[in-house]
Amino acid sequence: MHLVLKNLFLFILAVPLLGAAFAPHKPERHTVVIESMKYAPSEIRISVNDSVRWMNKDLVPHTVTSLDKKFDSKEIPSHGRWTYVFRKPGTYPYKCDYHPMMSGTVIVEDRKH
Ligand SMILES: [Cu+2]
Numbered sequence: 001m002h003l004v005l006k007n008l009f010l011f012i013l014a015v016p017l018l019g020a021a022f023a024p025h026k027p028e029r030h031t032v033v034i035e036s037m038k039y040a041p042s043e044i045r046i047s048v049n050d051s052v053r054w055m056n057k058d059l060v061p062h063t064v065t066s067l068d069k070k071f072d073s074k075e076i077p078s079h080g081r082w083t084y085v086f087r088k089p090g091t092y093p094y095k096c097d098y099h100p101m102m103s104g105t106v107i108v109e110d111r112k113h
Contacts, residue, residue: 025111029053029083032104034062034076039104046086047111053083063097064104072097 027049033040035057044052054064056076064073064082070092073082086092089110096102 025049027051027085031055033057034102037099037102039064039102042104043107044105045107045109047109048089049085049087050108051083051085052106053081055081061098062102064094065097067093067095 025047030044030046030050030052032044032052032054034054037058046052054073054076056062056078059078061075061077063075066072071084076082086106086108089108092106092108094104
């Protein structure tokens with residue numbers, strides 16, 4: 001009986017440890033601030049399944065619009081925010097539909113931790 005309990009206890013201990021060892025990269029949330037007609041940082045490097053949240057701190061609306069039509073926030077109002085999850089590796093350039101001089105890039109790496 002004691003042996004069974006001991007084995008059960010070890011099993012319970014081992015499960016989360018194994019989970020941590022084999023689990024893929026835990027998704028992270030990154031933030032890009034839109035301020036003074038700029039994306040900051042303008043280039044961000046993330047891992048697959050991470051999300052990026054754009055926060056518009058300007059007094060005018062902006063958009064986060066993929067040049068390759070992969071995503072489009074549509075209008076992000078002043079003090080609004082928009083989040084997108086990147087499921088595939090690649091380089092994603094984007095701009096603001098209202099102010100085409102505003103540009104940024106999200107680089108999604110296929111990282112396996
Ligand atoms: Cu804009």
